[in-house]
Amino acid sequence: MPRPLEAPRVLHLDDDLVIVHKPAHLLVHRTDWAYHDRENLRDWLLGQGVAREAGEQWQPVNRLDRPTSGLVVFARHREAHRLVHAQFSEHRIRKGYLAVVRGHLPDGSVAEKPLPTGHNDVPKVARTRFETIGTAEWPVAITRYPTSRFSLVHCLPETGRYHQIRLHLRHLRHPVIGDTAHGDKPHNRYLATEVGAPWMFLHAGELTLEHPGGGQVTYRSPVPAIWDAPLAAWGWEEHRDAFGPAPEGMS
Secondary structure (H helix, E strand, C coil), X not given: CCCCCCCCEEEEECCCEEEEEECCCCECCCCXXXXXXXXXXXXXXXXXCCCCCCCCCCCECCCCCCCCEEEEEEECCHHHHHHHHHHHHCCCCEEEEEEEEECCCCCCCEECCCECCCCCCCCECCCEEEEEEEEEEECCCCCCCCCXXXXXXXXXXXXXXXXXXXXXXXXXXXXXXXXXXXXCHHHHHHHHHCCCCCCCCEEEEEEEEECCCCCEEEEXXXXXXXXXXXXXXXXXXXXXXXXXXXXXXXX
16 A cells, blocks of 8 residues: 655644644545554544544544545534534535646536436435646657646535445546546556556545634635645646645644
8 A cells, every 4th residue: 555645744723623724645534444554634633633632532533535635624622523523414515626638628617417426325415517728738648649638627526425426427428637536547558657657636624613612714725835846847837835824823
């Protein structure tokens, strides 16, 4: 299993919440199917001494797939967890992701394909909107076509199903580059071997929620530095900070 590609970072810390940047290839917490993984974000964070009491058993409020990088919210006490978890469950949190996908995805695309949840095979309503930020075309025949097209996409999921963005982009025939479960093998292989980018290009960069202490807040995380060279190759350097600068107060 690939090791994490960078170190986690605490982006914000207060009496109620801890906002953390999770690197790609790191589990959020230990699971039954990956119980023996030596590294996970929850254990790393506890090692930083941010629990309110020694031995306190607290959990993340949201989760990201192992290969996805970006923002994870931890609550520092039960009431904060309850309040923020309810917002996720009721789809009241605005989430923004950045992805690189195969082909030129039409701007304003919407996927409304029902999807199962992580614990239930019965499909439920799922909806994701996509805003195409940039497109590129390389003079390289990765498949049967003489050139290869890519898009940089802002993904706005309105629900929170298992692998929702990845499955919806596959449904639209524009899979995420580097997605080994739902993506395009020739493109993944080319990016890994010829470009030196063996990871999935999906980053959770923005969350807007009602803070347990009151008021609406937005947390942002720029894309990982390892994206810099591929973004330059696509001609998208100007879009590296697609989520804008981090708000004041984030460290």
